[in-house]
Amino acid sequence: MDIRELRTFIAVAKTGNITRAAEELRISQPALSRQIIKLENELGCKLLERGGHGISLTNAGHLLLNRARELSDLLDKTETELKTPDVASGEVSIACSETRATLAIARIAKRLSRTHPNIRFKFRSESSDDVTEYLSRGIVDFGIAVDPARTDDYHALKLPDTDRWGALVPADDDLAFIPLAPSLTSHVALIWSRSHRLSPAGQAFLDAAAAYLDEDREQALQ
Incomplete structure (x- = not known):
């Protein structure tokens, strides 16, 4: 599990749609789907429920979304501080x-x-x-x-x-x-x-x- 996979998951959760998330991230839909499947396999749980009206999060998916947002915010904050340490x-x-x-x-x-x-x-x-x-x-x-x-x-x-x-x-x-x-x-x-x-x-x-x-x-x- 890396930050790229977590940010992919955040985009899918935000849009509720694999196709729109892929367009937003500028990657192919199959590549995005593979990242989500890899993430689910690594964590050993189902994160998304796919239905006729789009995608919804499982309980595990909601938990991961909260943690993924925290980690993404913390990484962005750290990168900004390191790029401008004295300004x-x-x-x-x-x-x-x-x-x-x-x-x-x-x-x-x-x-x-x-x-x-x-x-x-x-x-x-x-x-x-x-x-x-x-x-x-x-x-x-x-x-x-x-x-x-x-x-x-x-x-x-x-x-x-x-x-x-x-x-x-x-x-x-x-x-x-x-x-x-x-x-x-x-x-x-x-x-x-x-x-x-x-x-x-x-x-x-x-x-x-x-x-x-x-x-x-x-x-x-x-």
Whole structure:
């Protein structure tokens, strides 16, 4: 099993059609089919179900698709970093929980793009557990963590935003007159791995984030 076979499988899963996948990859349909059969033989399981309405994934196929995408993203990220090891260019990937703090991160990314146009940003919307998992695997550079996510194993930069949780009820409902408890307020932090070295692009983003937060604190004191 190699990365070419995995990317072939990703294309088939995305298009749901052998012919369209072959056209997208610019290889012949028989060659593509042989790669899929070889992959199934190597793994000892069936990955695709072929029917009259196209191709669907088996349970094993869904599992492989998730892992294949992670490996492909990680390889692309590694190749970019190796080609430009000392230049603030390339991709910065950020896994985000559902939080309003994402707006601040987007502003930082936009500001950095003006001074470093060769830096690209990739945002992934994930649960808090997936944010830390992707960081530990080195799939993403940064994560946005919302309490009560565990961040002990990561560097953390506290963001000024907090998330408040509540319930949407009619105005005349008894619950409408109950104030939110303090426990329903969550703090948010930008986190990154202690064990993975940041690329020049990642360091440039971190510096921009720190400068943005310093400005935000100064404005709050005025």
